[in-house]
Amino acid sequence: MSNRPGKSKSASQRVRAASNAGKSKSTAWIWIAIVVVVVVVGVVAVVAGRGSKSSGGGSAASGGTIVPNGKLDYGQVAVNGTNLTPMPDSGADPMVGTVIPSVTGQQFDGKQLTIAADGKPHIIMVVAHWCPHCQAEVPRIQGWLNASGMPADVELVTVATSNDPAKGNFPASDWLRREKWSVPTIVDDKQNQAGAALGVSGFPYFLVTDAQGKVVYRTSGEKTEAEWNALLAAARTGKAPV
Numbered sequence: 001m002s003n004r005p006g007k008s009k010s011a012s013q014r015v016r017a018a019s020n021a022g023k024s025k026s027t028a029w030i031w032i033a034i035v036v037v038v039v040v041v042g043v044v045a046v047v048a049g050r051g052s053k054s055s056g057g058g059s060a061a062s063g064g065t066i067v068p069n070g071k072l073d074y075g076q077v078a079v080n081g082t083n084l085t086p087m088p089d090s091g092a093d094p095m096v097g098t099v100i101p102s103v104t105g106q107q108f109d110g111k112q113l114t115i116a117a118d119g120k121p122h123i124i125m126v127v128a129h130w131c132p133h134c135q136a137e138v139p140r141i142q143g144w145l146n147a148s149g150m151p152a153d154v155e156l157v158t159v160a161t162s163n164d165p166a167k168g169n170f171p172a173s174d175w176l177r178r179e180k181w182s183v184p185t186i187v188d189d190k191q192n193q194a195g196a197a198l199g200v201s202g203f204p205y206f207l208v209t210d211a212q213g214k215v216v217y218r219t220s221g222e223k224t225e226a227e228w229n230a231l232l233a234a235a236r237t238g239k240a241p242v
Contacts, residue, residue: 067176067185070108074163075187077105077194080116084199084207087218095215096240100124100207101197103159105186108173113186115157115194117213121235125183126159126195126205129175130167134204137222138179144228145182154235161188161195162203206231210238217241 081101087093102116115124125141127134150156158181160172169175172187188194198207202220208231210216217240223231230241 065182065184067173067181068107068109068111069177070110070173072106072108072110072173072187073165073171074190075106077103077186077189077191079103079193079197081197083197084215086199086201087205087220093215093218095199095218098215099213100209100215103186103194103197105159105188105194107185108176108187113157113184115159115186117209117211118155119211120155121153121211121216121238122155122157122207122209122213123231123235124157124159124198124207124209126161126198126200126203126207127172128162128203129160129169129172130162130164131203133222135169135175137204138176138181140222141228142179142181144225151232154232156183158183158185159188159194159198160185161192161200163188163190208234208240210235214238 079101081099083101084095084098087095099117100115102114104112104114104116107113115122127138160176163172164170176185186194198205199218204222205220206218206223207215208217216238217231217234219231227241234241
């Protein structure tokens with residue numbers, strides 16, 4: 001390396017050097033601006049994601065949709081057909097083989113949902129927000145759904161009935177949203193028409209139907225994983241658990 005001082009630059013060389021320096025500064029500012037934009041977009045995405053989790057409506061591991069952030073404490077319900085009689089305490093169920101009535105109601109966001117014979121086996125689960133057994137069963141079933149998903153050949157739907165602001169854990173929408181419930185749910189009306197149509201006699205209540213909408217099996221109370229799998233098998237085969 002030489003210790004000699006460099007030769008003086010010409011006027012054109014000095015102009016060119018100044019221009020290149022300006023371009024370098026401009027390029028640096030452009031890259032800084034890009035980085036800032038990327039960071040801001042990332043922060044907005046994280047905040048939006050957190051908001052969607054708290055308000056409902058997001059996707060669930062079971063493949064369903066978390067109960068949306070609706071405001072309905074009671075829905076509008078229409079029943080077409082004859083109500084099922086309540087399940088007997090013991091003995092044969094006289095409703096086995098009977099086609100269930102069609103129940104059309106509203107979900108918590110006001111969207112319509114119909115439970116009826118539609119060519120696919122069903123498990124209809126009926127819950128009450130104030131029922132301690134329902135409060136235990138909902139997260140248990142949601143855990144099974146998160147782990148394994150709902151089989152494609154059986155439809156699971158829910159009715160939230162016996163809604164009462166004088167009882168604890170009201171409204172049902174807030175409760176089910178806290179549990180990230182991913183199952184389509186009808187909110188019953190003040191007369192509990194949906195629950196009555198399905199012959200509810202205890203909570204949680206499970207009604208299994210075959211593809212023709214005929215009652216296969218009815219039961220109530222908390223279920224073990226083995227009992228839950230037995231309900232799925234009953235829906236598929238059209239035969240009650242032994």
